[in-house]
Amino acid sequence: MERSACLLFQCSDQIGIIAELVGFLKDHQVSISRFEEYTDRDFFFARLEWRGDHPWKTEEEFDRAFQPVADKFKRSGHRVHFFEKPQRLGLFSSKEPHALIEALNKAEAGDYPNTEICFLVANSRSIEKYAARHSIPFHFIKTYKDPAKHEGAQLEVIHRYCPDVIGLARYMKILTADFIAEADCPIVNIHHSFLPSFIGAKPYELAYQRGVKLIGATSHYVIPALDQGPIIEQGVIRVQPGDSVEHMKKIGRDVEKQVFAKALEKVLQHKTITYENKTIVFN
C-alpha cells in the first residue's frame, strides 16, 4: 500500500496561511495531491492530501514537526491521518434496520477506506442476522428508560473494541453526557427529520401534523443536547398529497440511509472539521 495522508487544519483567518501550509510540506519534499480550503467569517479551514512516501513514521511524529507551524496562527487546531492506519467503526442499532443495512453494504463495497466494522450493538435480537451476514461481532444489550441501566454494558463493549468512530444507525435512545465523554470518539447519529425541525421522538408524526411538503433526515455529531450536535449531512424527499405517517416513514427510510451512509463516509475519510457547533465538510 502506497503511503498517503491528509491534514485538517483550522485557525483564525489571516494573511499567509496557505503559503505557510504549502511551504511546510514543500520543505519536507512532500507534494500535495489535493488542497481544499474554506473561510467562514474570521475562520480558516483547510484539508491537504498527499500521496507517496513522507518523512514521518507516525502521526505523532508529524504532529511534533508541524506544531511550530500551527503555533504561528491564532486559535489553530489540526489533525493528521495516515491512510495506512486501519480504522475501526462501531455501530449501534435499534429494531429499524435500514440505515444499518446501508452502512454494512457500503463498508462491504469498499466505500469506507481501510475501515473495519468492529462491533454491532443492538437492543433488539432481530438485528443479529445483519451482523451475522457480514461476520461482525454482535452484542445484544437491552435498553431501559434509565440509561444508567444499560450504558455500563455498552461502554464495556466500546472499551473492548476501541472504535475510532461510532455510528448510531437509528439507535433511537438518548445518550448521557457521561456516556459520550467516556466513549471518547466521534459519534455520528441519523435523525429522521430535517433538523432543526421536529427534534425528538416522533418527527414523522410532527411533520405530518404540520403539513410540510418535503420531509428530511439529518446526520450529526452527537453532543449531550438532544439532536443539537453539529450537522454533517442532510437530505429531503417530497411528500405527496394524502401521504400517511406510515408512508412518510417508508419513503423517509431511503433518505435516512443515504444521509447516514454519506455522513459516515465523510467522517471516515477525515473530511469534516467541527467548530462552533457546525461542520465544514470537504468534497
Next chain:
Amino acid sequence: MERSACLLFQCSDQIGIIAELVGFLKDHQVSISRFEEYTDRDFFFARLEWRGDHPWKTEEEFDRAFQPVADKFKRSGHRVHFFEKPQRLGLFSSKEPHALIEALNKAEAGDYPNTEICFLVANSRSIEKYAARHSIPFHFIKTYKDPAKHEGAQLEVIHRYCPDVIGLARYMKILTADFIAEADCPIVNIHHSFLPSFIGAKPYELAYQRGVKLIGATSHYVIPALDQGPIIEQGVIRVQPGDSVEHMKKIGRDVEKQVFAKALEKVLQHKTITYENKTIVFN
C-alpha cells in the same frame, strides 16, 4: 373561449363518494376531463375538471344544484370555479423585488390563467418601477412598527380593487388578525426558510448559526399566527462550506421566487384545498 370549470370537494371518507360525484356530473351531461382524489385518514378530497358547455350559468347556480349531493356526506365542503370568470391578484412587496419580479413575469407569460394583477402595494418607492414595467397600478404605503398606522390605507386599496387572491411577495410585515379578516380573500406568503425551522425575522441568520446543509423557502396561506399557516409549497437548495449569510440570501432568492410563483399558480388554478391547517395541492 370554451367553457370549462373545476370543482373542489372534501368530506368525511366513506363508501360511494366517487360514484356520487361522477354520477352527478353525468346526470347533467357533463363529461369529466380530469379527476384527482386523495384520502388523508378519514378525510376525502377531490378535484374534478370539465370542458365544454354545462347547464349552469353561474357558480351560484351550480352551488344550488350541487348542494343536495354535498349534503349526503359528513363534514362536506365544496368550491366551484368557472374558468371563464376573470380573477384578480393583488400583490404586496417590500424592498426585495425577486419574488415580485418572478410573479409579474409568470403572469405576463400567461402562467396564471385568466388572471389580472390588479394592484401592487409596497412600502418602498424602489418597487414602483416594476409596477410601471408591467403597467400595474402602484400604491406606495409607508409601514410602521404599529400596523394600525398603515393597515387602514392598505385595506382601502384592497376594498377598491377587490382581489380574489393576495400575494405577499416578500412583504415582510406582520399582518393583524383584523386585517386578514377584513381583506377577506386568501393571502399567500413566501417565507425565506424551510418551515417550521426558523420562524420570524432572520431565518438565514438562524440557518447559518445552526449550520444546516440545505436552506429552503416556504409558501403558505397567511393566518394570524406568524408563519404558522397551511403550507402550499416548499423548496430547498444546498449550502456549500463557508457560505456566508449574504451568500445564503443570494442563492435563497432563487428558491424563494420559484416556490412563491408555484404556490400562486396552484392557488390561481384552484388546485388547493385547506383543512386542519394543512393543504391538499393537486397536480
Next chain:
Amino acid sequence: MERSACLLFQCSDQIGIIAELVGFLKDHQVSISRFEEYTDRDFFFARLEWRGDHPWKTEEEFDRAFQPVADKFKRSGHRVHFFEKPQRLGLFSSKEPHALIEALNKAEAGDYPNTEICFLVANSRSIEKYAARHSIPFHFIKTYKDPAKHEGAQLEVIHRYCPDVIGLARYMKILTADFIAEADCPIVNIHHSFLPSFIGAKPYELAYQRGVKLIGATSHYVIPALDQGPIIEQGVIRVQPGDSVEHMKKIGRDVEKQVFAKALEKVLQHKTITYENKTIVFN
C-alpha cells in the same frame, strides 16, 4: 388478509369513460378506494383500487364481467390484479451487486407487496452469498459472447419457477428477441445512464468524455432493441469537477440502485401501463 384489487384500464379518450368505470364497480357493490387517471393526447389511462370483498372469485371471472365495459371503448385494454394473489420475482445479476442488494433488502423490508423472490441467476459465483443471505435459490449460469450458449439454461430456470416479473439487477448482457418472447413476462432492466444518452456498454466512460454535469440511471422494460424499451423511472446525481470515471461509477451506484428498486416497486404494485413504447406510472 382483506381482499383488495386494482384495475388498470386504457382506451381512446372520449366522453364518459370515468362514469362508465365508476358505474361498473358501483353496480357490483364495489367501492373505489383510489382512483387515478391521466390523458395523453387521445389516450386515456386509469388505475382503480378497491378494498373489501368483491363478487369475483378469480381475475378471469372479473375479466369476463368487465369485458362488455371495455368493449364500449376503442383501442381499450385492461389488466386486473387481486392483491391476495402472491407474485413471484426472478432476478438476474452480474458481478456488480449494488442494485441486487437494494432489491433484496426492499423485498425483505416488505416494500414489494405479497412478493416472493423465486430465484437469482448470475454469471458470477461472487453473487451466491447474496442469495444465501436471503435464502433465495441461486443458479450460476456462465454467459458467453453468443447468447445461444447460455439462454437455454436460463430459460430452463425461468420455466421452472414461472416468475411474474424478471428484474435485471445490472445483468449487463444482451437478451435476444427469442429469449424475451419465451420468458413471457415483463423484464425490468437498470441501465447506468440517463437514457437516451449513452446507450450500450460504457455509459460512464461516455458521460465522462462528453463532460456532462449530471449523470443518471434509467430503469426500463426490456424490448429486443437495446436500451430502447419503455422507461419506468430515471434519476440523476451531480458530478463534481475532476470526478474520474471510477468516481462516477461509485456515486452512480446509489442512483442505479434507487431507480431500479423504485421501478420494481411500481411494477410489482401494478402501477404501470405501457403504450407506444412509453409508460404511465401511477403514484
Next chain:
Amino acid sequence: MERSACLLFQCSDQIGIIAELVGFLKDHQVSISRFEEYTDRDFFFARLEWRGDHPWKTEEEFDRAFQPVADKFKRSGHRVHFFEKPQRLGLFSSKEPHALIEALNKAEAGDYPNTEICFLVANSRSIEKYAARHSIPFHFIKTYKDPAKHEGAQLEVIHRYCPDVIGLARYMKILTADFIAEADCPIVNIHHSFLPSFIGAKPYELAYQRGVKLIGATSHYVIPALDQGPIIEQGVIRVQPGDSVEHMKKIGRDVEKQVFAKALEKVLQHKTITYENKTIVFN
C-alpha cells in the same frame, strides 16, 4: 473599489504545482483569499483569488511576470482577471423571452459582478420591450434560413460594442464557424434538453416521444458543431404522467432560465476553464 483578482491556471499534472503558484504570489506580497484546485487524469486546474493591492497595474503586466512560472509546466495555460475591469455582456434572443428575462434581472440584481449588458439583438420585435425595461440598446435583426443573410449585420453590432461574453438566450439559430471565429469571444448558449440527448430543433418533442421521466436543459459554450460545445451547467425537472409537449415546454422554461443564468454567472465570475471540449467549473 478595493483591488482584487483571480488567476485560472491549467497544466499537465506533476509534483510541485501548488507550491509554485502559491510561492509566486507570496514572492509578490500577495495573499491568497481563495484557492481551488482539481485534477482530471493528468491535467491540473486551479483558480486563485486575492484581495487588496498587488504590484501589477494591468493584466498584461501580470502576464509578463507570471509567464516564467507557467513555462515551468507542460501544456500550461493561464488567464488572469482584475475585478476592477468592467465586463461587457451581449445578448441574443429569439421570441421566447424567459431566459433573457432571467439574465436581465440577475444583472439588475447585481449577480454579475461589474458587468454591463451592452446590447440585445433579437429577430423578433416582441423582444424590444425587455431591452427598454432595462435601458439596453436593442437591435432588431431579421434572420433567414441562410445565415449569410443576417450574420453580417449581427457582427457589425458585435464589433461596435465589443462584448467580453455573448449569451444566447434561446436565440435558436445556428451560428456559422466564421461567425463564431469573428465574434472572437466566449459564446454561451442554453439548449432546451439534457445534452447529449435530443440535439437540434425539437428537443421537447423528442423527449415526449421517448417517454423520459426527467427533462432538462444544458448551457454550453458554442462551437461550430451544433450543441456539441463544452457543457457549463445542466439541470433537470420531473415529468408527470400525461404531460403534453406544451406542458413540458412550460415547466422546462424554469429549468432553462436557471441553468442559463447560472452558467452566465460562472463565466462572468471567471470560474470556468475549458479543456478537451469539457469545462472545469469552480465553486
